[in-house]
Amino acid sequence: MFSSRSKVHILYETIYYYKGTKMPIDSKKVACGDCGLQLEEDCGQLSENRLPCPACGSMRRVFQVTIRATVTFKKKLGIKGRHAGGGKPFIEQGHGDDLHRGTGKWMKKSRIINRENGLYKELVTDPETGDVVHECEEPLSQHVGHGDAGGKKENEE
Numbered sequence: 011m012f013s014s015r016s017k018v019h020i021l022y023e024t025i026y027y028y029k030g031t032k033m034p035i036d037s038k039k040v041a042c043g044d045c046g047l048q049l050e051e052d053c054g055q056l057s058e059n060r061l062p063c064p065a066c067g068s069m070r071r072v073f074q075v076t077i078r079a080t081v082t083f084k085k086k087l088g089i090k091g092r093h094a095g096g097g098k099p100f101i102e103q104g105h106g107d108d109l110h111r112g113t114g115k116w117m118k119k120s121r122i123i124n125r126e127n128g129l130y131k132e133l134v135t136d137p138e139t140g141d142v143v144h145e146c147e148e149p150l151s152q153h154v155g156h157g158d159a160g161g162k163k164e165n166e167e
């Protein structure tokens with residue numbers, strides 16, 4: 011995993027959001043846009059409520075927000091095994107990074123669909139802590155069983 015701290019100069023609050031995930035903000039700083047004096051102002055304060063800079067009287071402001079950005083390479087590996095003569099894969103595996111909807115965190119997800127022994131396995135772990143977030147092993151028929159007994163819709167391409 012690659013991590014880096016980066017400083018991002020922003021103008022609007024909305025940039026804190028990246029693909030629906032709120033970015034963790036380390037610090038917000040407001041400085042005078044002319045002389046650079048650090049000011050004890052809220053970034054969200056409306057410009058008409060501003061007081062002139064105590065040093066130079068300027069109404070211009072520069073906002074500096076430090077965002078803790080974690081840069082990772084997301085990858086996914088998929089494997090499908092088919093018998094000679096084609097047909098539905100008898101085994102499918104997927105291993106890789108998966109954005110967990112509940113927490114907005116990237117997790118390691120592995121799943122194996124084995125049609126030979128009719129088992130479905132899924133394991134989701136937190137790459138930071140190594141904790142198992144979700145683990146399940148169940149008969150494929152039980153996992154897929156959403157109206158279609160053969161599970162044709164699941165993972166067909």
Ligand SMILES: [Zn+2]
Pocket residue numbers: 042043044045046047063064065066067068
């Ligand atoms: Zn100033």
